[in-house]
Amino acid sequence: MEGLVLPQLFNGLSVASLYLLAALGLALSFGLMRVINMAHGEMLMLGGYLAFLTLSLVPGTGGILLAVPVAFVGAALMGALIQLTLVRRLLARPLDTLIATWGVSLILQQAARDLFGAVGVEVRAPDWLAGSVQLGSMAFPTARLFILLATLLVLGALALLFRTTRAGLHIRAVNQDRAMAAMLGINVGRVELMMFALGTGIAGLAGVMLALLGPVTPTVGQSYIVPAFLVVVLGGVGSIQGTTIAALMLGLVSAVAQIFVDVSVAQLLLLLFVILFLQVRPQGVITTSSRALDG
Amino acid sequence: MSGAALRLEGLAAAYGQSRVLDGIDLSLPSGGAMALVGRNGVGKSTLLGTIMGVRTQVGGRVLLDGRDMTGLSPDARALAGIALVPQGRQIFPHLSVMENLETGLAALGRRGRRAKLPAMLFDLFPKLRQVAGRKGGFLSGGEQQQLAIARALAGSPGLLLLDEPSEGVQPNVVDEIERALTLARAEMGLTILVVEQNLGFVWRLASHYAAMDGGHIVQAGATSGTAVEDVARLVRI
Numbered sequence: 001m002e003g004l005v006l007p008q009l010f011n012g013l014s015v016a017s018l019y020l021l022a023a024l025g026l027a028l029s030f031g032l033m034r035v036i037n038m039a040h041g042e043m044l045m046l047g048g049y050l051a052f053l054t055l056s057l058v059p060g061t062g063g064i065l066l067a068v069p070v071a072f073v074g075a076a077l078m079g080a081l082i083q084l085t086l087v088r089r090l091l092a093r094p095l096d097t098l099i100a101t102w103g104v105s106l107i108l109q110q111a112a113r114d115l116f117g118a119v120g121v122e123v124r125a126p127d128w129l130a131g132s133v134q135l136g137s138m139a140f141p142t143a144r145l146f147i148l149l150a151t152l153l154v155l156g157a158l159a160l161l162f163r164t165t166r167a168g169l170h171i172r173a174v175n176q177d178r179a180m181a182a183m184l185g186i187n188v189g190r191v192e193l194m195m196f197a198l199g200t201g202i203a204g205l206a207g208v209m210l211a212l213l214g215p216v217t218p219t220v221g222q223s224y225i226v227p228a229f230l231v232v233v234l235g236g237v238g239s240i241q242g243t244t245i246a247a248l249m250l251g252l253v254s255a256v257a258q259i260f261v262d263v264s265v266a267q268l269l270l271l272l273f274v275i276l277f278l279q280v281r282p283q284g285v286i287t288t289s290s291r292a293l294d295g
Numbered sequence: 296m297s298g299a300a301l302r303l304e305g306l307a308a309a310y311g312q313s314r315v316l317d318g319i320d321l322s323l324p325s326g327g328a329m330a331l332v333g334r335n336g337v338g339k340s341t342l343l344g345t346i347m348g349v350r351t352q353v354g355g356r357v358l359l360d361g362r363d364m365t366g367l368s369p370d371a372r373a374l375a376g377i378a379l380v381p382q383g384r385q386i387f388p389h390l391s392v393m394e395n396l397e398t399g400l401a402a403l404g405r406r407g408r409r410a411k412l413p414a415m416l417f418d419l420f421p422k423l424r425q426v427a428g429r430k431g432g433f434l435s436g437g438e439q440q441q442l443a444i445a446r447a448l449a450g451s452p453g454l455l456l457l458d459e460p461s462e463g464v465q466p467n468v469v470d471e472i473e474r475a476l477t478l479a480r481a482e483m484g485l486t487i488l489v490v491e492q493n494l495g496f497v498w499r500l501a502s503h504y505a506a507m508d509g510g511h512i513v514q515a516g517a518t519s520g521t522a523v524e525d526v527a528r529l530v531r532i
Contacts, residue, residue, distance in 0.1 A: 166407075169390070169394055172390060176387045180385040183370075183373060183381070184370075184373055184378075185450055
């Protein structure tokens with residue numbers, strides 16, 4: 001039993017990293033624009049396929065380092081396209097956004113099926129990512145360490161963006177009071193486009209990380225989108241700190257549960273945990289007054 | 296930016312089908328200060344909102360230094376030199392005082408990206424220096440009002456629109472606001488249009504007044520030589 005706990009905790013951390021990368025974009029777009037992007041899971045899928053293509057063309061370490069910006073930019077551009085063509089036009093009609101982005105999700109899944117087939121594709125990761133780092137009697141898979149590191153870098157970059165740049169200040173201002181931000185001369189439309197693209201770009205990064213752990217399929221994003229929504233709700237909508245804490249909680253609960261029960265029951269326990277937590281603290285981990293909570 | 300001249304020609308605004316402003320003609324020279332007075336619900340705030348572009352304009356024109364603002368978004372109007380301090384202040388509650396002030400630099404456009412806050416803001420409102428690190432939501436009503444005005448001034452506007460700046464603010468802070476606005480007007484050549492119920496305060500601040508009733512301007516003129524009591528009687532406040 002003791003030999004199981006530490007590796008499972010480490011697994012929990014890496015699962016939490018994936019949940020977090022998947023959930024950050026949702027938290028950003030919902031917090032800022034009240035938009036639930038049902039095609040968010042497909043941004044993970046897109047990132048995964050872009051990683052597959054990049055590593056097919058450029059194998060080895062260079063490939064994986066190239067795949068990260070390619071997936072980020074590719075998913076961010078797709079996000080920008082969705083924001084400009086659909087989300088922006090439906091801002092006043094949140095339910096319609098839900099349906100429209102669900103449509104985009106179906107189209108993207110089918111497009112992936114047509115292009116790459118229904119069976120998953122395997123990314124040829126460099127050898128060092130397939131190994132593990134031995135620490136005493138324990139082995140830590142390198143791919144999971146890589147994911148953890150990438151997540152920390154993303155969080156650090158976001159913290160820098162929000163706390164130290166004028167663009168970050170404008171994002172926080174729009175988040176708190178859209179109308180006042182506009183009256184001060186902030187181009188709210190541009191801020192929202194940037195945030196949506198940033199959120200989908202981060203989901204694209206999550207896709208690269210997923211591709212390191214298993215095959216990329218047209219529906220790979222779907223299996224992460226539900227936990228990602230759970231993370232956003234649990235974290236307190238629109239809060240990055242809350243989202244981070246919630247992802248950690250869910251990743252660890254899921255991993256620890258799997259020491260005692262099988263995966264399906266662990267998922268059930270996860271849902272139960274979220275329901276119970278929200279009974280006690282309906283506003284989530286961190287309360288924030290963003291536009292998403294005002295109405 | 297120095298002061299900008301404001302001219303309204305036949306301005307009309309509506310909420311849905313209901314017209315709340317009609318045929319508003321008004322002229323305010325660069326560097327002038329005008330008090331807009333009237334009872335609640337006569338359209339004063341709507342008039343300020345329409346000039347800022349946050350209310351639906353259904354007719355007429357808003358001209359700033361002769362440039363037609365009609366059809367421009369609020370952020371474009373801010374860049375053109377209009378700033379509004381709304382009723383209720385709309386401070387960003389989770390941003391610090393300094394951060395709130397820095398959002399005001401957005402009105403400078405590209406120049407604002409690297410611009411520093413003008414030191415003059417803290418000379419006008421010394422209290423803000425003491426609470427610079429505090430979150431906007433934790434300030435008192437008076438401090439928030441000073442912050443809201445300073446934030447609007449950070450973007451160096453030509454026209455400052457103020458909606459009830461003395462509301463819910465204790466008398467000594469109202470005096471400070473009056474002093475700061477008078478100074479800002481003198482140093483920046485600022486044009487001010489202020490909606491206010493506190494006629495004593497606004498009469499000292501403004502050189503001109505316009506009295507509103509039922510969505511129209513019913514009387515306008517210079518404040519000097521016009522008894523506050525007569526205007527108060529006219530607009531029934």
